[in-house]
Amino acid sequence: MWPDFDGGSIVDLMDSVLRSRGGHAAGPGLRDVDVSGWSDARTVVLLVLDGVGMAQLDLLPEDSFLRRHCAHALTSVFPSTTAAAITTFMTARAPAVHGLTGWHVRFDEPGLDGRVLAILPVTPRGMPDASEQTLAPDDVLERVCRTPSLFASLPGDSCVISPADIVDSPFNLRHSAGARRIGHDGLPDMLDQIDCALRVPSPPSYVYAYWPDFDHCAHQRGAASGEARALLRAADVALGRWVQAPSRRDTLLLVTADHGFIDGPPQRLIELEDFPLLADCLAGPLSGERRAVFCHVKPGRVRDFERALQALEPACTVWRSADLQAAGRFGPGTPHPKLLSRIGDFTLEMRDDWTLRDTMPGERGHRLVGVHGGTHADEMRVPLVQLVI
Known part of the structure; x- marks a missing residue:
């Protein structure tokens, strides 16, 4: 299965989100999803659950929050991976445009000379001593990333809520430019931080929140393991309880993922x-x-x-x-x-x-x-x- 860039991918989702917040979208947006009311929301919250694809929803009971409210399936991008997809979420552009094509990317820009870097932490591979890297991460990203943050182009205020250990990373700083950044320490804290952002007198027009824990567990234990299943069910219960809290004043919640998973024997x-x-x-x-x-x-x-x-x-x-x-x-x-x-x-x-x-x-x-x-x-x-x- 290749990405459905004709209205059915996360790229198209971001076009629709961007347009609903008054930004300029590069494409027409989602094809089979009714987005007519999105622009009426005071705030749009996009919650990205890393690695929680459609197959992972089958780990949940039929009456779970995510299964009951999932009305559509989209495709990720290619490669179906965090580095490519998260950059799409934060720029509203496909990997062809933003150019980050996987966890490891080979760069031939001046000063990099064909080195392969893990782009999210901006660390080199294939070098006995990482200190041989002559460019600082900020300098690397300045040379290799040409696509601006979508947050900087939005007319309203934006907020990015990411894990505390990466919220101020060079990659996140660059790709969340124009938004207020808040670190979180896990799903309950992330939901609390979203509530804090929404319940001020003038809440942001757009909130992007990212939860990586399922992805970490699935890589280490397996996407269908007991540990992954328990983690996802606990997250689902927490989300279900959270949405039952008092009204957050015309907030549209969108939940999706950057990719799904398989197990590799x-x-x-x-x-x-x-x-x-x-x-x-x-x-x-x-x-x-x-x-x-x-x-x-x-x-x-x-x-x-x-x-x-x-x-x-x-x-x-x-x-x-x-x-x-x-x-x-x-x-x-x-x-x-x-x-x-x-x-x-x-x-x-x-x-x-x-x-x-x-x-x-x-x-x-x-x-x-x-x-x-x-x-x-x-x-x-x-x-x-x-x-x-």
Whole structure:
């Protein structure tokens, strides 16, 4: 399943949110969702539950809050992952435009010279000593991020409520520019902070709130594990109780997710080091995600690379990255000028529940039980809850 950028994706959701708050939207917005009353809301609250896709709602009882109020399913972006999707939520632009195409992104801007960075913490990979990074995170983001925050373009006040440990991170500072920032210490505190923002005499026109805990648990324990199930049910109960509190003065609550999840069994994890002929063709570390892998090939080694890929044939579909970009898989809009250099020569779309990773010197080869980033429906489909509270 590829993203539905014809009115059914989180990009289209953000166009509708932006237009309802008096901003200028790049696209027409959602196709099958009645948004006619959104502009009447005094405040729109967008609550993003990281990793809580449509498949994850099946972990909940039928009478749960999220299942009862979920009227629509949207798609994420490609890759279906936090770095790409959260940037879309905070800029209202697709990955093609904002250019952040996965947890790991390869940059060839001056001073970066083909290094692969984990873009959310802005840390390099493939370097024995991280102190060798010559640019500060703020400088890196200034060079590689061209798409402005959506909050700065809104005529009304905005508020961003994020975990306390990232609310003032370089990435968050840049992408929440124009909004007031508030840190939270978990779901109950986040809901309290939303209430505080809403119950002042002049509440903000738009509140964006982000909860990462399910994603963390699913990566470590599995998306369908007992721990993930218990965490999600507790969150659902808390949300259900919260919306029953006294009226918050014409507030529209929207709940969605950046992506869903599947579990990746260890026997379906491919280690690049086990395929030396393939690794020898690469011009640097892999980028993207374990489920959507971008490969930069050494000059003159394309044919060797294609032959070596035959060993992975059951596990992935191989695409020329430029063909995916031309087909609009990274979304609508004028492409980021560095998009093609970031997605490399080839994209490996991992099939079923396969994953692929490489481990660079100085990196810990940590296991991820729950995974995402690919095109499986359970990774791609996310809910949309809307109700007036």
